[in-house]
Amino acid sequence: MRVARSFEAEPSNPRLALVRTGRRVEFWTETVGSPPSVSGERWVERSGRTYRSFEPTRSKLAAALSNGWTGGLPCPRDRWLYLGAATGTTASYVADLVGPEGRVYALERSLRPFSRLLALSARWPNLLPILGDARRPREYSGLVPPVDGLYCDVAQPDQIPIVRSNAELFLKGPGARVLVALKTPSMGRDRTAAGHRARSEEELRAFVHLARVVTLEPFHRGHYLLGGRVRPEVFGGGPGRPATPRAARSPGR
Numbered sequence: 001m002r003v004a005r006s007f008e009a010e011p012s013n014p015r016l017a018l019v020r021t022g023r024r025v026e027f028w029t030e031t032v033g034s035p036p037s038v039s040g041e042r043w044v045e046r047s048g049r050t051y052r053s054f055e056p057t058r059s060k061l062a063a064a065l066s067n068g069w070t071g072g073l074p075c076p077r078d079r080w081l082y083l084g085a086a087t088g089t090t091a092s093y094v095a096d097l098v099g100p101e102g103r104v105y106a107l108e109r110s111l112r113p114f115s116r117l118l119a120l121s122a123r124w125p126n127l128l129p130i131l132g133d134a135r136r137p138r139e140y141s142g143l144v145p146p147v148d149g150l151y152c153d154v155a156q157p158d159q160i161p162i163v164r165s166n167a168e169l170f171l172k173g174p175g176a177r178v179l180v181a182l183k184t185p186s187m188g189r190d191r192t193a194a195g196h197r198a199r200s201e202e203e204l205r206a207f208v209h210l211a212r213v214v215t216l217e218p219f220h221r222g223h224y225l226l227g228g229r230v231r232p233e234v235f236g237g238g239p240g241r242p243a244t245p246r247a248a249r250s251p252g253r
């Protein structure tokens with residue numbers, strides 16, 4: 001491990017550090033995990049803490065930060081549900097951001113990446129893998145408590161309806177956060193990337209106060225990060241909706 005330059009805590013989350021080199025800003029997370037590196041990222045020790053480089057080419061969330069995302073991040077002690085965790089690269093960073101007292105419930109549908117996610121969770125004590133289909137949230141509802149945030153990166157054309165059904169079931173209440181990594185090349189050829197983005201924004205705006213959307217180019221072609229805070233209407237009852245926030249019905253972790 002090398003010793004890095006000056007680490008500056010990001011104001012909204014002290015577990016995220018900024019390292020400025022001229023005009024460039026690098027992002028690092030104070031890690032909860034243990035080595036080795038997950039996807040080739042660098043690890044350093046600084047003032048008794050261990051940090052991992054959070055690189056825009058390896059994670060869409062890091063790409064969003066590099067491109068000026070200001071729409072909120074996972075915070076220390078939060079619980080997040082992560083849909084489409086794959087082998088756990090970005091989920092491990094979300095786990096770093098929520099810290100040792102937070103939890104990340106990481107859902108993945110395919111067995112091959114899930115087996116690597118499972119192995120990774122042995123080194124990240126706050127990362128809890130779940131094998132399941134994000135389109136069937138009731139099937140894993142017994143494994144996930146009310147959460148502060150929902151991160152979705154399933155690369156499916158019906159991603160926003162998937163987000164909504166999980167938000168209704170698992171988010172703690174109005175003001176909970178939603179982050180969606182949108183991969184427009186997986187959303188069909190009937191629209192341009194901008195057209196898919198506009199439609200997804202419209203669908204998401206029905207239940208989320210949207211923050212400013214950022215493109216993830218040039219790191220991830222045709223991708224965007226969308227998100228914000230959930231509107232109270234999501235918890236207002238009606239067909240297919242819970243009459244009360246889940247937090248009011250089910251206590252604790």
Ligand SMILES: C[S@@+](CC[C@H](N)C(=O)[O-])C[C@H]1O[C@@H](n2cnc3c(N)ncnc32)[C@H](O)[C@@H]1O
Binds near residue numbers: 108113134135156
């Ligand atoms: C783009 S990859 C996720 C990459 C990961 N989020 C990261 O940044 O490290 C999309 C993942 O979503 C998973 N997926 C697709 N549809 C799903 C569904 N309905 N339920 C759960 N996982 C799904 C895929 O198997 C794939 O591993």
